[in-house]
Amino acid sequence: MSVVYVSCPVSHQIHVFTMALNGELDLLQVVDTGGEVQPTTISADKQYLYATIRPDFAVLSYKIESDGRLTQIGRAPLPSSGTASCLDTSGQFLLIASYAGHCVSVCRLGADGIAQTPHQVINNLTNAHCVAALNDNFILVSCLGDDLIRGYQLDLRGKLHADDAQTFQTEAGAGPRHITVHPDGEQFFVINELNGDILWYQANTRERQRDWLQVQKLSYMNQSSTFVHKAADITLSANGQFLYVTERSLNTLACFEVDYSKKELYLRFQRPTEHFPRGFCLDPSGTFLIIAGQLSHHISVEQINSATGDWQHLYRYPVGDEPMWIRML
Numbered sequence: 001m002s003v004v005y006v007s008c009p010v011s012h013q014i015h016v017f018t019m020a021l022n023g024e025l026d027l028l029q030v031v032d033t034g035g036e037v038q039p040t041t042i043s044a045d046k047q048y049l050y051a052t053i054r055p056d057f058a059v060l061s062y063k064i065e066s067d068g069r070l071t072q073i074g075r076a077p078l079p080s081s082g083t084a085s086c087l088d089t090s091g092q093f094l095l096i097a098s099y100a101g102h103c104v105s106v107c108r109l110g111a112d113g114i115a116q117t118p119h120q121v122i123n124n125l126t127n128a129h130c131v132a133a134l135n136d137n138f139i140l141v142s143c144l145g146d147d148l149i150r151g152y153q154l155d156l157r158g159k160l161h162a163d164d165a166q167t168f169q170t171e172a173g174a175g176p177r178h179i180t181v182h183p184d185g186e187q188f189f190v191i192n193e194l195n196g197d198i199l200w201y202q203a204n205t206r207e208r209q210r211d212w213l214q215v216q217k218l219s220y221m222n223q224s225s226t227f228v229h230k231a232a233d234i235t236l237s238a239n240g241q242f243l244y245v246t247e248r249s250l251n252t253l254a255c256f257e258v259d260y261s262k263k264e265l266y267l268r269f270q271r272p273t274e275h276f277p278r279g280f281c282l283d284p285s286g287t288f289l290i291i292a293g294q295l296s297h298h299i300s301v302e303q304i305n306s307a308t309g310d311w312q313h314l315y316r317y318p319v320g321d322e323p324m325w326i327r328m329l
Contacts, residue, residue, distance in 0.1 A: 008320025044091030052082025
């Protein structure tokens with residue numbers, strides 16, 4: 001049995017569902033978060049869930065009970081509202097990017113599973129939209145307003161150190177938004193919110209020095225298109241074969257096939273989905289994809305064809321107001 005967690009900011013709720021083997025969901029719990037809840041992250045040992053809230057900026061720590069229910073066990077203040085969060089590769093630290101606060105914060109996770117008050121805050125990161133961890137605790141922060149993907153090294157004490165040599169400039173006005181990391185930790189993909197480009201980077205390691213090379217840049221739209229891009233989320237399948245992207249202006253979900261031998265992305269499918277598809281998540285087996293319609297106030301369950309990456313609609317469920325983030329275990 002899998003468990004699904006859906007953040008619904010406007011209704012101040014996390015909806016908790018159990019998922020059956022056929023993808024059917026059953027509502028288990030509705031958690032009142034006491035504020036507009038946005039990003040959630042699950043601990044490395046799958047015992048805790050961390051959620052940020054606003055306008056009283058804080059990170060909430062929840063114990064994940066044996067049946068998947070959440071019990072709040074901690075609360076720590078944050079300098080601004082969280083927009084995205086992730087664990088470092090050791091599982092000891094929680095990193096939180098803030099779009100409105102133009103910063104990234106680092107919180108130590110205690111032995112009791114509770115996220116602590118940030119011990120480091122890096123400011124002047126214009127519209128920091130996402131944070132992601134790769135091998136050796138190399139940390140990426142996408143700064144939409146700067147058109148930069150900034151690189152940092154996280155040391156053993158949980159301190160970030162800027163790595164200007166590993167910072168990536170996108171095209172002016174591209175707006176790098178979300179990042180998804182390949183399972184090997186040596187490559188990553190970025191979706192640009194404002195021009196619809198997908199950027200693919202791979203590590204090139206030589207003489208113990210790692211450099212990052214942009215392998216490909218590809219859009220999910222014809223370049224002559226004049227509509228206003230509002231790309232939202234990006235996720236790679238567990239086997240790394242397929243890359244999925246949502247677009248809010250078109251209300252679509254797109255699938256790309258990743259060809260590692262040719263270093264090429266191929267757009268295979270792009271079809272309508274939930275209204276204003278803000279976030280989505282693949283289940284750990286890669287069998288199901290759950291997508292949230294921020295303006296439809298529903299989530300949909302799709303079944304993935306592992307051979308082609310295509311999907312078939314299975315179920316649709318109402319949730320709270322303006323669902324955004326989905327996490328599964």
